[in-house]
Amino acid sequence: MLTDNKLRDVSLQKASKKVLDEDRDYNEEQEEEQRQQRYKVSIKDLDAWFGTKQALKSIHLDIKPNTSTAIIGPSGCGKTTLIRCLNRMHEMTHGATAKGHVIIDDIDIYDRGIDPVIIKRRIGMVFQKPNPFPTMSIYDNVAAGLKLNGVRDKKLINDVVRESLEDAGLWNEVKDELDKPGMGLSGGQQQRLCIARGLAMQPEVLLMDEPTSALDPLATSKIEELVHRLKNELTIITVTHNMQQAARISDYTAFMYLGELVEYGPTKQIFENPRKELTERYISGKFG
Amino acid sequence: MHRNELNSNNNSSNHDNKQKIRNMILRQSYKRRLIDKIVSGFAVLCVLVAIIPLGSILLEVIKNGGPAISIQLLILPPGAIGSAIGGIAPAIQGTLIVVGLASLIAVPIGVLAGIYLSEFASSNWLLPSAVRLFNDVLTGLPSVVIGIVGYLTIVLALGSFSVFAGAFSLSIIMMPIVVRITEETLKIVPNSLREAGYSLGISKFKVTFSIVMKSAKSGVLTGIVLAISRIAGETAPLIMTILGTSLFFTSLTKPIDALPLRIWRLASQPYESAHSQGWGAALILMIIVVLLSAILKFLAQRKGFNVKTSHI
Amino acid sequence: MIYVIIICKHNITNYSRLLSKIGVYAISHVDKQQRRLSPSFSFLRQGKRRGDKIFRIIVIGAACYTLLMIGLVAFSVGNGSKDIFLKEGFVKFLTGTDWNSVEGRESYGVLPYIVGTLVSSALAMAIGVPVSLGIAIFLSEMAPARVSTPLSFIVELLAAVPSIIYGLWALFVFRFWIRDLIEMPLYNAFGKSLPFFGTTPFGLDIFTAGIVLAIMIIPIVSSISREVIKAVPDTQREAAYSLGATRWETMRIAIFPYAKSGLLGAAILGLGRAVGETILVTMIIGNTIGIAAIPNSLFSQGQSLASLIANEFNEASSNLQLSALIGLGAVLLILTMGINIGARVLVSRMVKVSQGGRE
Numbered sequence: 001m002l003t004d005n006k007l008r009d010v011s012l013q014k015a016s017k018k019v020l021d022e023d024r025d026y027n028e029e030q031e032e033e034q035r036q037q038r039y040k041v042s043i044k045d046l047d048a049w050f051g052t053k054q055a056l057k058s059i060h061l062d063i064k065p066n067t068s069t070a071i072i073g074p075s076g077c078g079k080t081t082l083i084r085c086l087n088r089m090h091e092m093t094h095g096a097t098a099k100g101h102v103i104i105d106d107i108d109i110y111d112r113g114i115d116p117v118i119i120k121r122r123i124g125m126v127f128q129k130p131n132p133f134p135t136m137s138i139y140d141n142v143a144a145g146l147k148l149n150g151v152r153d154k155k156l157i158n159d160v161v162r163e164s165l166e167d168a169g170l171w172n173e174v175k176d177e178l179d180k181p182g183m184g185l186s187g188g189q190q191q192r193l194c195i196a197r198g199l200a201m202q203p204e205v206l207l208m209d210e211p212t213s214a215l216d217p218l219a220t221s222k223i224e225e226l227v228h229r230l231k232n233e234l235t236i237i238t239v240t241h242n243m244q245q246a247a248r249i250s251d252y253t254a255f256m257y258l259g260e261l262v263e264y265g266p267t268k269q270i271f272e273n274p275r276k277e278l279t280e281r282y283i284s285g286k287f288g
Numbered sequence: 289m290h291r292n293e294l295n296s297n298n299n300s301s302n303h304d305n306k307q308k309i310r311n312m313i314l315r316q317s318y319k320r321r322l323i324d325k326i327v328s329g330f331a332v333l334c335v336l337v338a339i340i341p342l343g344s345i346l347l348e349v350i351k352n353g354g355p356a357i358s359i360q361l362l363i364l365p366p367g368a369i370g371s372a373i374g375g376i377a378p379a380i381q382g383t384l385i386v387v388g389l390a391s392l393i394a395v396p397i398g399v400l401a402g403i404y405l406s407e408f409a410s411s412n413w414l415l416p417s418a419v420r421l422f423n424d425v426l427t428g429l430p431s432v433v434i435g436i437v438g439y440l441t442i443v444l445a446l447g448s449f450s451v452f453a454g455a456f457s458l459s460i461i462m463m464p465i466v467v468r469i470t471e472e473t474l475k476i477v478p479n480s481l482r483e484a485g486y487s488l489g490i491s492k493f494k495v496t497f498s499i500v501m502k503s504a505k506s507g508v509l510t511g512i513v514l515a516i517s518r519i520a521g522e523t524a525p526l527i528m529t530i531l532g533t534s535l536f537f538t539s540l541t542k543p544i545d546a547l548p549l550r551i552w553r554l555a556s557q558p559y560e561s562a563h564s565q566g567w568g569a570a571l572i573l574m575i576i577v578v579l580l581s582a583i584l585k586f587l588a589q590r591k592g593f594n595v596k597t598s599h600i
Numbered sequence: 601m602i603y604v605i606i607i608c609k610h611n612i613t614n615y616s617r618l619l620s621k622i623g624v625y626a627i628s629h630v631d632k633q634q635r636r637l638s639p640s641f642s643f644l645r646q647g648k649r650r651g652d653k654i655f656r657i658i659v660i661g662a663a664c665y666t667l668l669m670i671g672l673v674a675f676s677v678g679n680g681s682k683d684i685f686l687k688e689g690f691v692k693f694l695t696g697t698d699w700n701s702v703e704g705r706e707s708y709g710v711l712p713y714i715v716g717t718l719v720s721s722a723l724a725m726a727i728g729v730p731v732s733l734g735i736a737i738f739l740s741e742m743a744p745a746r747v748s749t750p751l752s753f754i755v756e757l758l759a760a761v762p763s764i765i766y767g768l769w770a771l772f773v774f775r776f777w778i779r780d781l782i783e784m785p786l787y788n789a790f791g792k793s794l795p796f797f798g799t800t801p802f803g804l805d806i807f808t809a810g811i812v813l814a815i816m817i818i819p820i821v822s823s824i825s826r827e828v829i830k831a832v833p834d835t836q837r838e839a840a841y842s843l844g845a846t847r848w849e850t851m852r853i854a855i856f857p858y859a860k861s862g863l864l865g866a867a868i869l870g871l872g873r874a875v876g877e878t879i880l881v882t883m884i885i886g887n888t889i890g891i892a893a894i895p896n897s898l899f900s901q902g903q904s905l906a907s908l909i910a911n912e913f914n915e916a917s918s919n920l921q922l923s924a925l926i927g928l929g930a931v932l933l934i935l936t937m938g939i940n941i942g943a944r945v946l947v948s949r950m951v952k953v954s955q956g957g958r959e
Contacts, residue, residue: 089842092838094745115317115321117321117841118844119844120841120843120844121313125842127838127839131835131836131839133836133839134836135857136857144843144853145844146309148320148843148845149309150319156305160305160309197839197843198842201309201313202309320849324846324849327848328848331734331735331738331742334730334734335738335739335751335755338735338758338815339751339755341815342757342758344773345761345769348772397662397665398662400659400662401665404663405663407659408659408660415664418667419664422666422669422670423666425670425937425941426670428937428939428940429876429936430875430878430906431876432876432878432932434673436676436909436913437676437677440679440926463669491655493651493652493655517760521763521765523763524910527913527914531914548764551765552883555768555883570768573765574761577762582753586753
């Protein structure tokens with residue numbers, strides 16, 4: 001028979017169960033949060049297509065903050081596609097789509113409410129072929145992103161331009177020629193200019209798509225040196241087809257093949273002691 | 289390294305800058321998005337501004353010209369001014385004759401000149417560049433000036449306004465278009481075809497016509513028909529060359545009527561019946577010109593050619 | 601020599617390039633060695649060379665026809681207008697405002713018509729160029745392919761409409777829209793205060809002419825602008841997008857500066873079209889003569905260089921008047937040629953930029 005007491009008991013039971021459940025959920029949440037906060041960029045279940053051809057299959061990758069990660073693999077493995085998904089440039093290509101989650105600092109950039117245009121302001125990108133704006137001077141190139149964002153304070157812009165050029169290792173070479181057109185520089189300098197332009201936006205993540213493949217060895221080494229310097233303040237992800245470069249500049253390496261992430265781990269481990277056979281074959285030059 | 293020595297800024301100030309900029313980036317979003325939307329809206333508006341007049345023109349021509357079309361219109365010569373009886377038959381005939389004759393002059397010369405520019409140009413550098421340059425200049429000349437030239441050369445020489453003068457003037461307008469189109473279309477033909485022909489010992493003449501032109505045929509034909517539809521609508525050069533008349537074709541050295549001229553004359557008269565006939569004539573002209581252009585451009589686009597007679 | 605020619609006979613299309621090199625070498629070798637060539641191969645030399653020689657002469661002749669036409673235009677216009685220039689001199693002709701064909705007091709000055717041409721064309725540019733740019737932006741950057749293809753087709757159709765039909769439409773339909781929707785309200789609102797709008801409008805005036813001319817130049821300017829915008833390399837766009845620029849901002853910082861000269865060239869080609877348009881202007885501009893043809897407001901009647909020629913050519917009462925009309929043609933000719941050459945220089949300059957900076 002249902003008495004008030006019994007009802008009270010039942011509801012108490014229900015209530016306490018609810019509290020227990022909540023508690024457990026809360027704990028799980030906490031753990032999840034802590035796990036996520038350990039990673040700057042967290043890629044979950046990322047798929048990408050060019051039309052009907054699938055370029056990325058179920059990518060899972062967690063990248064720690066303030067590290068340098070290299071993505072290697074043979075041509076066509078999807079490394080450029082992957083990096084372009086990280087700032088939502090991929091879907092700007094006609095017919096390209098992507099699905100999944102890329103969580104940067106607790107924000108899933110593939111969330112419905114997120115504007116892809118704004119995302120790009122938080123993430124810097126450097127392309128394979130240097131692309132400074134030809135009609136702008138060196139100064140204006142670096143300041144381009146700032147001016148777009150309505151920064152008017154001349155002193156602030158001056159400071160940031162200088163900092164960015166210093167960080168990119170270009171300041172000393174151009175400090176007296178900031179008015180000269182950006183296209184007048186050599187290839188390596190142009191690329192560092194593009195890096196400075198990206199850095200001026202104060203991103204926390206910097207994506208580099210084969211940044212040195214069009215450059216000579218001296219320019220290449222300057223950029224590699226820059227990566228070493230910057231990784232203490234930024235999370236850098238570099239796509240490279242040059243394994244030696246990957247070994248030189250990165251803390252972690254991801255090996256991709258045919259759209260899948262084959263192996264990911266500390267660079268030393270990948271190169272000296274790869275766990276997958278495919279990785280080992282690629283590292284030792286047996287294909288790609 | 290160098291930064292700390294030269295800058296009076298210290299690390300915390302750099303950090304401040306970072307924060308400032310990151311905040312600004314977040315703040316500006318709404319305004320920038322709004323501007324983007326406004327510009328997009330403007331662009332769409334512009335498209336409407338272009339489409340609405342076109343729609344109106346087509347509509348009015350069909351609306352006003354449709355009722356005017358009758359057997360009478362198509363068969364009879366113009367009646368007394370102001371009279372409702374009469375037609376535009378001589379104008380239709382005249383347009384066909386003058387345009388046909390102009391094509392007869394312009395097409396062979398234009399195609400051959402185009403062949404020169406595409407197939408023979410490597411032997412010299414001065415002549416082809418001069419020809420291309422002057423060809424482009426010719427396309428830009430106002431048609432009324434071409435009419436003046438036709439008047440001064442043919443009308444004065446023959447002593448009267450004539451079919452031939454009109455055809456000659458129109459051919460001057462048409463020829464550069466045909467030259468350009470022929471040259472561009474022939475350039476697309478892969479060189480390996482030519483070389484295959486030469487390697488078989490075939491003469492250049494045969495290679496050009498049996499091999500190269502054969503494969504470029506549709507492009508060149510499209511261009512020619514587009515050029516024809518362009519000159520069929522020209523009015524100014526006809527004013528001072530063929531004069532216009534209410535009679536049917538009599539001789540190549542006598543005046544003749546043409547649709548654009550007839551439309552102009554009818555529109556200038558103060559009578560409703562004349563205006564109505566004018567719309568009817570406009571409809572016929574539209575059918576010849578615009579329909580032809582539209583179909584050909586559509587077919588050409590399908591095949592991958594991109595032919596623009598408006599600015600070549 | 602013999603074995604080379606035998607190989608040519610077995611031509612397989614896949615090896616045509618190799619064989620053609622051999623073949624061409626064989627043929628040119630034949631030419632060089634004409635004296636040493638044995639008689640049995642002389643048929644090779646004979647028939648081909650004569651046929652091709654004639655062919656070559658014919659095509660060169662056809663090409664020279666272009667030069668002949670240019671010469672004809674220059675000569676006849678120059679010769680036909682020499683009378684008026686000899687009688688009045690360039691300055692009086694270009695700056696005078698009379699247009700008097702009464703015998704004994706003939707005097708011709710074309711300033712009002714230069715003004716008319718310039719004002720109507722300027723108006724056409726002011727309206728037509730921004731609209732064309734908007735269309736070019738829409739078609740090249742905003743619309744997906746399945747929208748932009750039919751739309752660009754439709755815009756090009758505007759170019760296929762003959763100007764006589766534009767004239768007919770403008771005369772009987774459009775001018776009433778302009779008069780009622782734009783001119784009257786402007787006149788009522790600003791007629792007293794601004795001289796631009798000071799004349800009572802009734803639709804057949806420089807203003808309407810300018811607007812219809814704007815519509816007529818849209819296809820040219822927008823299609824060339826589109827091609828120019830397409831020619832800007834994608835790497836530039838990506839650079840801007842990677843900074844988080846919106847679509848419009850990308851156009852502002854990456855595309856327009858790059859395409860500047862090309863876009864200017866497109867606009868100037870449109871100007872050339874507007875300046876040379878005859879029949880439309882004749883029907884719409886109001887056809888005034890002499891000093892009255894100098895417009896004192898946007899709603900005045902006027903006359904352009906081309907429209908006056910069309911109006912008076914067949915009615916010219918004296919040789920001098922005819923010469924004056926041809927003189928109008930000469931002015932128009934020089935104006936148009938200058939415009940077209942300017943456009944060409946600008947477009948070619950853009951091509952140089954796109955071919956890279958100093959590297």
